[in-house]
Amino acid sequence: MLVAGIILVLTVIAYLAKVVGGFEGVQFSPTVSVIVVILLAASLLWILVLTLKGRLIGRRVVFLYVGIAVSLPLFMSISQKIVISPETQQLYDAISELPSGAKVLVSFDYDPPSAPELQPMAEAFLYYCFTHDFKVIVIGLWPQGPQQANLAIDKLLALPEIEAKNLQYGIDYVNLGYQAGNEFVIQRMGGSFESMFPTDYSGHPYSDLELVRNIRNFSNIDYSFNLSAGYPGTQEWVQVAVDRYGLSMGGGNTAVQAPMMYTYLQAGQLAGLLGGMNGAAEFEKLVGREDKGTRFMLSQSFAHMVVIAFILIGNVAFIVGGRKKKL
Amino acid sequence: MRREIPLAITGIVGVVFVVQYFIPHFPFSRMNDWFSDWFSIVQACAIWLGALNLLKISAQKIAARKSDWIYSIVIVACFFLIVIIGFIEGESFRGQGTAFSWLYDYVYTPLSATMFAILAFFVASASYRAFRARNFEATLLLGAAFFVMLGRVPVGDMLTAFLPDGYRLSALASWVMNFPQAAGQRAIMIGIALGIVSTSLRIILGIERSHLGGE
Amino acid sequence: MNPIRISLLNLPLSRCLVRIAIFSIFFGLLSVISISAQQSADTANAVPDSQLVEFALSPPFEVSAKDTPNDGGGSITVIWQRSADDLPNGIVTEYRVMRSNADQPEVFAEVGDVAAGETKPTYRYHDGNASDDEQYYYKVAAVTISGDDAETTQEVVAESDVTGPVSSSAQWFDWRRINAFVGVLLLCGFIMFYINRAKAGKKIFIRKIAGLDAVDEAVGRATEMGKKIFYIPGTQDMDNVQTIAGVTILGRVAEKAAQYDTWLEVPVSRSLVMVTAKEVVKEAYAKAGRPDAFHEDQVHYLTDDQFGYAAGIDGMVVREKPATIFYMGAFYAESLILAETGNSIGAIQIAGTGMPSQLPFFVAACDYTLIGEELFAASAYLSREPKLIGSLKGQDVGKGLILAAILLGILLETFNVWNFSSLFSVIN
Numbered sequence: 001m002l003v004a005g006i007i008l009v010l011t012v013i014a015y016l017a018k019v020v021g022g023f024e025g026v027q028f029s030p031t032v033s034v035i036v037v038i039l040l041a042a043s044l045l046w047i048l049v050l051t052l053k054g055r056l057i058g059r060r061v062v063f064l065y066v067g068i069a070v071s072l073p074l075f076m077s078i079s080q081k082i083v084i085s086p087e088t089q090q091l092y093d094a095i096s097e098l099p100s101g102a103k104v105l106v107s108f109d110y111d112p113p114s115a116p117e118l119q120p121m122a123e124a125f126l127y128y129c130f131t132h133d134f135k136v137i138v139i140g141l142w143p144q145g146p147q148q149a150n151l152a153i154d155k156l157l158a159l160p161e162i163e164a165k166n167l168q169y170g171i172d173y174v175n176l177g178y179q180a181g182n183e184f185v186i187q188r189m190g191g192s193f194e195s196m197f198p199t200d201y202s203g204h205p206y207s208d209l210e211l212v213r214n215i216r217n218f219s220n221i222d223y224s225f226n227l228s229a230g231y232p233g234t235q236e237w238v239q240v241a242v243d244r245y246g247l248s249m250g251g252g253n254t255a256v257q258a259p260m261m262y263t264y265l266q267a268g269q270l271a272g273l274l275g276g277m278n279g280a281a282e283f284e285k286l287v288g289r290e291d292k293g294t295r296f297m298l299s300q301s302f303a304h305m306v307v308i309a310f311i312l313i314g315n316v317a318f319i320v321g322g323r324k325k326k327l
Numbered sequence: 328m329r330r331e332i333p334l335a336i337t338g339i340v341g342v343v344f345v346v347q348y349f350i351p352h353f354p355f356s357r358m359n360d361w362f363s364d365w366f367s368i369v370q371a372c373a374i375w376l377g378a379l380n381l382l383k384i385s386a387q388k389i390a391a392r393k394s395d396w397i398y399s400i401v402i403v404a405c406f407f408l409i410v411i412i413g414f415i416e417g418e419s420f421r422g423q424g425t426a427f428s429w430l431y432d433y434v435y436t437p438l439s440a441t442m443f444a445i446l447a448f449f450v451a452s453a454s455y456r457a458f459r460a461r462n463f464e465a466t467l468l469l470g471a472a473f474f475v476m477l478g479r480v481p482v483g484d485m486l487t488a489f490l491p492d493g494y495r496l497s498a499l500a501s502w503v504m505n506f507p508q509a510a511g512q513r514a515i516m517i518g519i520a521l522g523i524v525s526t527s528l529r530i531i532l533g534i535e536r537s538h539l540g541g542e
Numbered sequence: 543m544n545p546i547r548i549s550l551l552n553l554p555l556s557r558c559l560v561r562i563a564i565f566s567i568f569f570g571l572l573s574v575i576s577i578s579a580q581q582s583a584d585t586a587n588a589v590p591d592s593q594l595v596e597f598a599l600s601p602p603f604e605v606s607a608k609d610t611p612n613d614g615g616g617s618i619t620v621i622w623q624r625s626a627d628d629l630p631n632g633i634v635t636e637y638r639v640m641r642s643n644a645d646q647p648e649v650f651a652e653v654g655d656v657a658a659g660e661t662k663p664t665y666r667y668h669d670g671n672a673s674d675d676e677q678y679y680y681k682v683a684a685v686t687i688s689g690d691d692a693e694t695t696q697e698v699v700a701e702s703d704v705t706g707p708v709s710s711s712a713q714w715f716d717w718r719r720i721n722a723f724v725g726v727l728l729l730c731g732f733i734m735f736y737i738n739r740a741k742a743g744k745k746i747f748i749r750k751i752a753g754l755d756a757v758d759e760a761v762g763r764a765t766e767m768g769k770k771i772f773y774i775p776g777t778q779d780m781d782n783v784q785t786i787a788g789v790t791i792l793g794r795v796a797e798k799a800a801q802y803d804t805w806l807e808v809p810v811s812r813s814l815v816m817v818t819a820k821e822v823v824k825e826a827y828a829k830a831g832r833p834d835a836f837h838e839d840q841v842h843y844l845t846d847d848q849f850g851y852a853a854g855i856d857g858m859v860v861r862e863k864p865a866t867i868f869y870m871g872a873f874y875a876e877s878l879i880l881a882e883t884g885n886s887i888g889a890i891q892i893a894g895t896g897m898p899s900q901l902p903f904f905v906a907a908c909d910y911t912l913i914g915e916e917l918f919a920a921s922a923y924l925s926r927e928p929k930l931i932g933s934l935k936g937q938d939v940g941k942g943l944i945l946a947a948i949l950l951g952i953l954l955e956t957f958n959v960w961n962f963s964s965l966f967s968v969i970n
Contacts, residue, residue, distance in 0.1 A: 099659030522918030
């Protein structure tokens with residue numbers, strides 16, 4: 001507990017130093033990183049010993065360790081090899097087959113709380129689209145979605161390789177904004193995009209935008225990518241746009257939602273799936289631009305390890321408790 | 328009449344929604360749009376009911392100095408702060424550099440993200456408590472959780488680097504997700520879909536009326 | 543057969559004509575060379591853009607246009623076979639679909655474009671801007687665009703034959719959905735049949751659902767402890783069937799709470815749910831013979847915001863420490879945030895949801911969980927009304943049919959006898 005407390009305090013100090021300024025480069029050296037990991041493991045072992053002695057820990061201790069496991073790796077310099085999963089590879093293969101100039105619809109169906117997982121996916125996907133000269137049409141079925149899209153687009157447009165392409169709004173990409181109505185919006189887009197998005201995010205009429213002027217409905221879209229954090233999201237897109245209008249589509253989902261999407265993946269209703277931070281990191285690797293998704297994977301690895309450790313400790317407590325009962 | 332009119336609306340709209348799926352011809356092709364427009368309009372108007380209810384309950388708490396009335400002051404103050412700033416800034420209230428967008432970026436977004444982030448802590452405490460090898464099924468669940476959690480992060484493959492490619496933990500996790508997990512999900516989803524059909528039919532036919540406040 | 547038309551951007555017409563005349567001698571030869579050259583994967587890249595003008599572009603062929611079937615009208619589908627120059631790494635950039643109407647058949651205007659380079663040889667374009675009472679002619683042009691800026695851009699266009707006349711029309715039945723139609727008829731038929739049987743007095747067995755049997759115990763516990771019951775009907779609106787199921791169960795729980803004289807509080811996240819839930823609770827209290835015990839404030843609105851709502855409920859749970867919490871309806875990521883907080887104060891928790899991804903969280907944190915269809919069966923189970931129970935039986939027969947179809951499909955497809963799954967596809 002003491003060790004965990006010290007590590008937490010160090011983490012907070014390191015974070016504050018980074019935020020306040022002057023210490024932007026706060027990063028543990030590999031040696032310090034390894035020492036911190038060993039300390040963390042030792043303290044977990046100590047908890048295991050305590051549990052074996054019959055002293056059970058409370059949930060606050062679990063919280064403390066999760067906090068440490070998520071925040072400490074942000075300062076560590078440990079690299080890990082990202083392995084590409086079949087579903088991420090499938091998404092990459094699907095977009096690799098698209099010709100230059102293909103029209104890609106990207107629906108941003110999430111808001112800031114789920115941005116840590118979905119924004120890296122959005123950036124990696126748009127990066128691939130922009131570098132391969134796809135025409136990108138952005139919409140949002142969540143009110144904050146188009147805003148998230150703009151954040152990603154602005155960030156990418158500032159990159160030298162994208163800047164060199166001199167992409168034009170209205171010709172190479174458009175943001176049609178948010179439309180209320182959930183799956184009814186998708187259904188009506190099957191008839192006409194313009195009826196649902198008479199103007200873009202900034203108020204330009206649909207017919208004035210060269211990119212979408214001749215796009216009537218899903219039949220004019222080559223591929224679609226949905227970033228989803230809940231309802232409406234990938235499930236609704238699959239049920240309406242894919243099943244009823246034959247849209248070819250890939251999904252980017254939060255880790256909580258992703259397991260449900262595997263059913264659509266296997267049935268061929270989804271052409272590729274990115275699940276959680278892991279999916280984002282894998283896709284970043286495939287498109288050749290490793291960014292936040294990859295960096296945050298270390299935190300995810302640590303958090304998983306800590307949760308596994310506590311599941312083991314919990315089982316030890318269960319067995320010890322069971323023995324006591326038997327005695 | 329208090330029940331008959333809602334029942335009639337439910338029945339007509341329900342049948343039209345089913346029929347329009349099979350008939351693309353006008354007017355059926357447009358009916359779905361009309362009804363969904365009406366739902367959006369009713370829903371938008373109803374927001375006021377909710378907002379007024381929230382204010383009423385909070386005001387009552389403050390007036391009666393009920394327990395925790397101080398939180399009600401925070402609710403009322405925040406409500407009016409956002410509404411007033413939104414109105415003052417007019418149509419461009421969502422634009423860059425507005426007070427509204429500042430509140431959105433630096434108050435609302437971090438608060439929402441914090442709530443979502445709490446999930447990480449709760450997942451850990453729930454796993455600690457729930458994944459116990461109580462019996463054979465629970466042990467299977469425990470094993471699956473163990474391997475998937477390890478296999479979904481690069482550490483899993485690092486630990487099993489001695490195995491040939493395709494047999495490491497990431498491959499095992501992928502197999503669990505793609506087959507046993509997806510099969511279970513499908514079974515539940517089919518059951519849910521049938522439940523939705525059955526419930527919808529009961530509602531459309533007026534057999535189920537509890538949601539209208541009666542048998 | 544229309545003559546191939548070549549337009550050269552940024553060049554005077556006279557110079558174009560001269561160039562065309564000079565190079566026309568070589569056209570046939572060069573086109574043959576270009577086609578054969580493109581058949582090897584890397585040769586096409588060897589042709590510099592600046593020389594694109596030096597050979598002919600093959601037009602798309604077998605262009606046909608027909609009314610888009612199974613739609614509400616206003617759409618014509620144009621289908622064509624790819625140009626001979628549109629092979630992997632070929633030089634065709636895009637296809638332009640052009641349309642004229644019967645009044646001026648010679649005046650064609652572009653209605654849309656399709657990116658070239660597809661692996662399949664057949665292309666199709668849905669012209670959704672047609673009017674049902676007009677007749678149209680179509681032609682498709684293969685286009686090659688080269689050059690990086692306006693100064694150097696060259697565009698070579700090869701047009702197909704004209705096809706038409708064709709007009710669009712609306713259909714009265716979408717035949718692609720006949721399988722869904724049969725499925726709906728079968729399922730609804732079974733449900734109706736068993737509802738009628740139940741009405742006729744036929745006894746129908748319904749298995750025990752532990753979570754619903756525990757409702758009495760959960761309400762009773764709150765009464766004994768003198769504490770509140772919280773009922774959370776999900777975070778979605780009334781257009782979600784799960785919310786309706788949640789509100790339906792609320793009626794039964796409210797009736798019990800009224801009988802036991804226990805305070806039931808229903809914080810909701812949607813205004814329409816608030817209005818409906820208020821009505822349901824009020825009726826339940828009246829039915830229990832305690833209309834005076836109902837208070838308007840029992841059902842109250844918090845916020846539409848997902849995590850704002852979760853924070854609000856968590857705060858109330860921690861402060862007021864209810865003895866019992868029900869979660870019945872559609873939930874997303876807030877499920878575990880709510881259920882873990884409830885668990886931390888030691889409340890007895892009964893959850894039910896049709897969101898498969900949230901079920902594990904509820905199972906881990908709650909005492910009882912209604913899994914998927916059990917949520918929809920709850921109303922029938924709690925009321926024991928024959929008509930409602932009959933519908934469950936019909937639903938089970940539907941499930942039996944699906945199981946049989948799955949088994950049959952596995953057999954037929956595993957032994958490659960017949961593509962059984964195509965029966966269930968709704969896309970042409």
